[in-house]
Amino acid sequence: MEVLHVSAECYPVAKVGGLGDVVGALPKYQQRQGWIAKVVMPCYRTRFLIEHEFELVHQGGLWLGPTWYHFNVIREKHNLLGFDLYLLEIPGLIEGDQVYGCFNDLERFTAFQIGVMEWLNSWRHHPDVVHCHDHHTGLIPFMMNYCYKYDYLRQIPTVFTIHNAQYQGQFGWDKAYYLPAYDPWKAGMLDWNHLINPMAAAVKCSWRVTTVSPHYLDELCISAAGLEELFRQERQKALGILNGIDTETWNPATDPRIMHHYDVQTVRKGKAANKTDICRRFQLDETKPLFVFIGRLVYEKGADLLPDAVARSLYESQYALNFIFLGSGDPHMEWLLRQAEYHHHTNCKSYIGYDENLSHQLYAAADFLLMPSRIEPCGLNQMYAMRYGTIPIVRAVGGLYDTVIDIGDPGGYGIRFLQPSVWDITHAISRAMELYQHPEEMLKLQQHIMQLDFSWDKSAQEYLHLYAQLKP
Ligand SMILES: Nc1ncnc2c1ncn2[C@@H]1O[C@H](COP(=O)(O)OP(=O)(O)O[C@H]2O[C@H](CO)[C@@H](O)[C@H](O)[C@H]2O)[C@@H](O)[C@H]1O
Known part of the structure; x- marks a missing residue:
């Protein structure tokens, strides 16, 4: 069985906060439990990229509205993280080491998601699950269901994990043309409060939704930065699964980042x-x-x-x-x-x-x-x-x-x-x-x-x- 995680962060490649920690650890543990777990993320020019060896596994192109971008998918060669790590390079769009906060974040992350769809569409086999994390990957379940071009992917189950519902990635309908052609009757699946809302779209379109703790799921039904009604409606397909921690990276007995090691006795x-x-x-x-x-x-x-x-x-x-x-x-x-x-x-x-x-x-x-x-x-x-x-x-x-x-x-x-x-x-x-x-x-x-x-x-x-x- 194979799961493909799609995320904007993954430790130690690029981390801004807890999302990176989770996507850096969960696949490693899944892999140990007998699944094949893979991660695909945007290719930022971080130290990890410069210091490690990668091989080209796919070349393709994508349209972001009327603009054509070439993209490459590269894979880390030595399975250093304990799972296959893929980086999606989009020259001219994803440049530099910054993860968030660029003036063109909307274009960067939309193109990243379209690139992932194009790449997946070219696979000879299907992953058994596509697991998306937070709003930067929230358009993927919609595209898998309703973009004509990706019909072949409709059968693949999707899971969407909410690490933080405060950030939803909304943008105006004037940018709807960024997306590949989709069934116009389904436009409502993208909408929340007259905006395209990737977080809401993912909650509506993915097969299952998870939050990173059970209590947070209950809270979202009461307060979710405007999406509480949606969480109440979709409650039956949502589940709270508490995050874990990577006990190898975070171990005071071996942690190379601390000066004095210790354990329970010391x-x-x-x-x-x-x-x-x-x-x-x-x-x-x-x-x-x-x-x-x-x-x-x-x-x-x-x-x-x-x-x-x-x-x-x-x-x-x-x-x-x-x-x-x-x-x-x-x-x-x-x-x-x-x-x-x-x-x-x-x-x-x-x-x-x-x-x-x-x-x-x-x-x-x-x-x-x-x-x-x-x-x-x-x-x-x-x-x-x-x-x-x-x-x-x-x-x-x-x-x-x-x-x-x-x-x-x-x-x-x-x-x-x-x-x-x-x-x-x-x-x-x-x-x-x-x-x-x-x-x-x-x-x-x-x-x-x-x-x-x-x-x-x-x-x-x-x-x-x-x-x-x-x-x-
Ligand atoms: N200035 C700094 N220097 C060094 N390290 C720093 C740092 N600032 C933060 N960190 C590190 O970043 C991580 C923060 O993780 P959190 O889960 O607390 O928060 P975050 O809000 O980013 O994550 C969101 O996603 C995670 C994962 O699902 C949820 O746990 C969380 O509640 C949710 O808000 C920790 O590893 C912390 O040590």
Whole structure:
């Protein structure tokens, strides 16, 4: 059995956030469970492309409205990722190493999807499932069903996974001519609120829809950036499957990105050594508890609440704790975090930018990880943190609700709060400070969370079970 994943990101080729992590790990685990899993993504000029060997497997052409583009499909030669990786090159359109945020994203990702269709159309055999991820691939299920040219592909089951329904990729009907000719009676399948909405089209046209945690699916039926009615209508074909983590990449006993390795037995010593290094680097007092935030600086992640929560926590605790923020995104939020550092520079540091190494070092060094998300479809950071013995402090939303149990509840191992407000965050931090005063209890919790199983094994199995139900 064969599944083809289509995605805009895949770690370590190109990653902006959690989508890259998932598409870099899930196929590897599926492959181990006996399926053939392949990934196709746009060919960005990233380091991975330059440093590894590729071979040409297909050459073709595509029309984006009236414009003709030549494209190549290249495959990584040595199966380095544990599955076949294909990159779709479109010279003159997909250039440079930037994943999102180019002025012509609409054209880049629409052409990518048409390129994937053309390539698939040329295969002598069918994959058993085409699995699309997020709105950049959301037009594919529509094209497979209703574009005359791809009639041959109609029988292939499609699965669409929603990693984040806030981003839907809408564009005006004036650009409908970008798509290959389709059955005009089916134009409604593309539409939501008088716009072409790739996220909505995928929910309508794919055989099954999944979200990256069960709780998030329930939330989408109530609040989904305008699509809640659609989720309510299509609820019966949707399923929440919790993301896993790649326990080989994220392993404090072997992680090449951290200085001091440790396991469940040596966690106290190991974390202390990593914390000392990080605190020296950022000039923080290592005897104080260290709270970190890692993530995209956007409204959904609640990053704007952090500066006030920091000020208030420092004031209430008489400067008895430290913070490090790692993130990039909204320029205003970047400025807010820089300001927090400026005002409280002995206790609060921020690194504005993307740094994969530093993120691993922070998971290893921190005592607590803060996630005050307003929306969190699944969240991977809390699971990485727990694997590194860092206690998560999360807002009970989406996948955070599904993965973190509060220490006040039976079997609890993290700290949860309800509202995305400065008050709730500060209160949660004060509970963490209280816990920090009891090192033996902290150690027990750290050892417990390091042993929780968040690996992909179970979730990959759930996806395979879902694919098996899809009979053409
Ligand atoms: N500045 C920085 N430097 C280094 N590393 C950084 C970084 N900013 C973020 N990261 C890394 O990016 C990843 C973020 O993953 P998340 O799942 O938390 O968020 P994201 O919102 O991108 O993903 C969306 O998709 C995923 C996958 O389905 C869902 O879990 C999530 O809820 C949903 O919003 C982690 O690996 C984190 O370490």
